[in-house]
Amino acid sequence: NAGVTQTPKFQVLKTGQSMTLQCAQDMNHEYMSWYRQDPGMGLRLIHYSVGAGITDQGEVPNGYNVSRSTTEDFPLRLLSAAPSQTSVYFCASSYSAGFEETQYFGPGTRLLVL
Amino acid sequence: AQSVTQLGSHVSVSEGALVLLRCNYSSSVPPYLFWYVQYPNQGLQLLLKYTTGATLVKGINGFEAEFKKSETSFHLTKPSAHMSDAAEYFCAAGGSNYKLTFGKGTLLTVNP
Numbered sequence: 150n151a152g153v154t155q156t157p158k159f160q161v162l163k164t165g166q167s168m169t170l171q172c173a174q175d176m177n178h179e180y181m182s183w184y185r186q187d188p189g190m191g192l193r194l195i196h197y198s199v200g201a202g203i204t205d206q207g208e209v210p211n212g213y214n215v216s217r218s219t220t221e222d223f224p225l226r227l228l229s230a231a232p233s234q235t236s237v238y239f240c241a242s243s244y245s246a247g248f249e250e251t252q253y254f255g256p257g258t259r260l261l262v263l
Numbered sequence: 264a265q266s267v268t269q270l271g272s273h274v275s276v277s278e279g280a281l282v283l284l285r286c287n288y289s290s291s292v293p294p295y296l297f298w299y300v301q302y303p304n305q306g307l308q309l310l311l312k313y314t315t316g317a318t319l320v321k322g323i324n325g326f327e328a329e330f331k332k333s334e335t336s337f338h339l340t341k342p343s344a345h346m347s348d349a350a351e352y353f354c355a356a357g358g359s360n361y362k363l364t365f366g367k368g369t370l371l372t373v374n375p
Binding site for chain 2 (some may be wrong): 161197251257
């Protein structure tokens with residue numbers, strides 16, 4: 150198993166540009182989520198999904214869109230990038246939404262918005 | 264709302280010394296509790312977790328944590344620090360809505 154994979158590893162955007170951060174897992178996990186990590190802030194939940202076709206907002210959803218058309222993929226879209234979205238983004242997945250299950254994190258995408 | 268507080272953004276210990284990283288949570292209902300470790304330029308790796316049952320939880324790499332309901336704490340310990348333990352550690356709490364709330368992290372430095 151490749152586990153949780155994220156692409157790209159690093160991206161530079163200009164303010165107002167759009168892009169999609171890709172996340173995929175090959176473990177047949179139902180639950181997937183996106184976090185952003187900022188210095189001194191820990192990780193904050195952006196969006197999550199409990200299964201294909203089902204998504205919901207986390208703590209900091211503004212400026213981000215998600216969809217879940219397949220079990221494997223959970224892309225995060227920035228429609229109009231802002232400097233405040235400069236961060237490291239982590240995708241995570243687990244077998245189910247229950248906390249008895251371990252969440253596995255991807256290696257992260259480092260995003261710089263100029 | 265759930266909140267997680269990690270006391271000390273930076274902890275420095277000598278190799279072989281006790282490691283103690285503090286975590287307190289705020290909740291009217293005992294949550295699920297986790298410790299994650301992040302090595303430089305890597306994702307998070309689960310060290311240990313408390314869901315139900317035994318309050319002393321053993322994890323990987325010799326770490327353990329004790330859930331104390333009366334103190335709303337879940338401190339992480341390791342009897343003897345190793346150079347390879349240098350990393351950032353995150354405490355997290357999960358509630359019934361499947362959302363994890365993370366603390367701000369504690370950077371552990373191990374001095375030779």
